[in-house]
Amino acid sequence: MSKQVADVGTLFLHETDGEYAVVARRDGERLFRGRLELKETSAGPRPGRFRVKDGDDDVPRRPEQFVELARRATRIRISEQTSRAGRAELEAMLDGYQLDAKQVRTCRYCAGNGRYSPLTSETAIEADNEHICPDCAKRELEREANYRGLRSGARDRLEELLVEVGDLESVINLLSGDLDPELTKFDEISATTDDIDLVSTDTLDVHPKLQSHIQFDELLPVQSLAVENGLLEGRDQLVVSATATGKTLVGELAGIDRALSGDGKLLFLVPLVALANQKHEDFEEDYGDILDITLRVGASRIRDDGNRFDPGADVIVGTYEGIDHALRTGKDLGDIGTVVIDEVHNLGADERGHRLDGLVSRLKHYCRTNQCDTQWVYLSATVGNAGSLAESLGAQLIEFEERPVPIERHVTFADDREKLDIEDKLVKRAFDTKSSKGYRGQTIVFTNSRRRCHEISRQLAYDSAAYHAGLDYGERKRVERQFGNQDLAAVVTTAALAAGVDFPASQVIFDSLAMGIEWLSVQEFEQMLGRAGRPDYHDKGTVYLLVEPDGAYHNSMEMTEDEVAFKLLKGEMEPVVTRYDETAAIEETLANVVVAGKAAKRLNERMVGDVPTKHAVGKLLKYEFIDGLEPTPLGQAITEHFLKPDEAFVLLDAIRKGTPPYELVAEIELRGEE
Structure with missing residues (x-):
């Protein structure tokens, strides 16, 4: 005790349970803690009972030892949380020994546990109408996070916010869907505009009929570049270039001009049927009076009666799968002058990537074989390896970064039920606000299933509509028209339609961070949030992520929604890399054999991904999908129906056993869930 007394720096006193906690510290370390009771004497209050904590035991000490301790302390501090009467009693006791003490604001949680944590205006965190230290506030937040099942990325952000805001209750409220924009705001992405010399449209060297259809004076920056x-x-x-910067017109300028000039037809390819339908209608409306427009989508491979698809048309709008099916079945697509592949970053998608890679290679083979003078235009949102991707595609890179209006990004936490209430509040708040340009705020809500689209739409008080690929053409056009006329406060759509939703929305809400049962990639996320805010309509865009702590949409998902949220918000753009496992290599090699025969190896070599051709050919021979480098009837059938080898074997086995069709379909569906 004597050594401890000699070395004391700060002596801290704090009232608790009718007595006073005593903490001795030196150089930021606690030497010991104890308890002091005072007694009233004729000379005033004096030390009565003094005990020092030793493990779980209270060891009695002589009261005089407290006086010695106080005299040897460099400074004596009394907590502000001590009652006024308690402070007066302590000061009177110390005065009796000619000792001075100062009152300090400290953390009550710490003081009650024998810790001395002085607070400043910079470190104090408000909690329960008082102030505590950051460490205690973080412990309280940690308890709430544990209760909610919150993962590390979200915890880190909440701790940062706790220090920034200095209010524990407000931050904890975020876990219950609090919508205070000062708290939910994660960051703001500033508006940026590069200094590009814009090209005047009257100087464009294009066909006169195309020139007459251009209704604006200048090209946008990316178009000008x-x-x-x-x-x-x-x-x-x-x-x-980012969403809504005018990439699509780049492909149109090249393809429509060449088609009108007799230099071959335009193929405009997109990943989804709904996007193809929308683009087909846009082309019909914009160019239907000067060119023949047709549509080729994946559904055509099931019942290809030729009623809708005209391979002789000047413009073919199609899905990747629709055009690939035409190639796999030997359709004559005529003289192709321009191929525009929208969303080419899908080369990096798990399932779609290798099929797009194979399609590009097969389509290039078709164009070379038929001596087409084809121009290739690939369109993409921002990717992490634009330079190397351009090199792999044999194309010149035109890269432009612009965000015409700033975008605020917000995060709040909510479970499935709470999300519906929050979405209703956010949609109301946006629609009740007008921009300086006179437009109401309208919202796109992205979710992960068609069923959820309708569930959300039904819960919104203001007029809204579900919008997804399951609606027929007329229904989708009605929704688009109503939204454009500001008759709807919101549309609720699946994440899968993010690329093609062309609504002038001021706000984007992520009800889910999944696409089906897969988490969004950074590219997909950036493209979707880029739908918030249009320069001709809004002053800024607003994005809300409604995050379910510890939430997932399928047991195969390794991460949880709170982890994914901060990965997407902070993550760097992934490089586009097409990866081949054995199944993908077999599928694409077989398709190349069907389309190109002995030239299939060259098609494999021209693909962006690294295809293990020798291994794939060996497997195809073993499975009797090919004979030499020619497809067998079985191989031809598998390719035409885009079957994976395991699916083909299931079908064959079931057919041989006479399995009823509905049982066969169920088995294949269940295999897809595994």
């Missing part, structure tokens, strides 16, 4: 770098001279280009 493409034209200045040889777009209209037939150069292949990879155009990388």
Whole structure:
């Protein structure tokens, strides 16, 4: 005790349970803690009972030892949380020994547990109408996070916010869907506009009929860059730019001009049927009076009666699968002058990536075989490896980064039920606000299933509509028209339609961070949030992520929604890499054999991904899908129906056993869930 007394720096006193906690510290370390009771004497209050904590035991000490301790302390501090009467009693006791003490604001949680934590205006965290230290506040937050099942990424952000805001209750409220924008705000992405010399449309060297259809005076920056770098001279280009910056017109300028000039038809390819339907209608409306437009989607491979698809048309709008099926079945697509592949970053998608890679290679083979002078235009949102992707595609890179309006990104936490209430509040708040340009705020809500689209739409008080690929053409057009007329406060759509939803929304809400049962990639997320805010309508865009702590949508998902949220918000753009496992290699090699025969190896070599051709050919021979480098009837059938080898074997086995069709379908569906 004498050594401890000699070395004391700060002596801290705090009232608790009718007595006073005593903490001795030196150089930031606690030497010991104890308990002091005072007694009233004729000379005033004096130390009565003094005990020092030793493990779980209270060891009695002589009261005089407390006086010695106090005299040897460099400073004596009394907590502000001590009652006024208690402070007066302590000061009177210390005065009796000619000792001075100062009152300090401290953390009550710490003081009650024998810790001395002085607070400053910078470190104090408000909690229960008082102030505590950051460590105690973080422990309280940690308890709430544990209760909610919150993962590390979300915890880190909440701790940062706790220090920034200095209010424990407000931060904990975020876990119950609090919508205070000052608290939910994660960051703001500033508006950026590069200084690009815009091309005047009357100077474009294009066909007169196309020139007459251009209704604006200047091209947008990314369009100007493409034209200045040889777009209209037939150069292949990879155009990388954010959502709503005008990439689509780049492909149209090249393809429509060449089609009108007799230099071959335009193929405009998109990943989804709904997007193809929308693009087909846009082309019909914009160019249907000067060109023949047709549609080729994946459904055509099931019942290809030829009623809708006209391979002789000037413009073919199609899905990747629809055009690939035409190639796999030997359709004559005529003279192809321009191929525009929208969403080419899908080369990096798990399932769709290898099929798009194979399609590009097979389509290039078709164009070479038929001596087409084809220009290739690839369109993509921002990717992490634009330069190397352009090199792999043999295209010139046109990259433009612009965000016409700033975007605020917000995060709050809620379970499935709470999300519906929050979405209703956010939609109301946006629709009740007008921009400086006179437009109401309208919302796109992205979720992960068609069923959830309708569930959310039914719960919104203001007029809204579900919008997804399950609606027929007329229903979708009605929703688009109503939204454009500001008759709807919101549309609720599946994440899978993010690329094609062309609504002038000021706000995007992520009800889910999944696409089906897969978490969104950074590219997909960036593209979807880019739908918030249009320069001609809004002053800024607003994005809300409604995050379910510890939430997932399928047991195969390794991460949880709170982990994914901060990965997406902070994550760097992934490089586009097409990866081949054995199944993908077999599927694409077989399709290349069906389309190109002995030239299949060259098609494999031209693909962006690294295809283990020798191994794939060996497996195809073993499975009797090919004979030499020619497809067997079985191989031909498998390719036409885009079957994986295991699916083909299930079908064959079931057919041989006479399995009823509904049982066969169920078995294949169940295999897809595994």
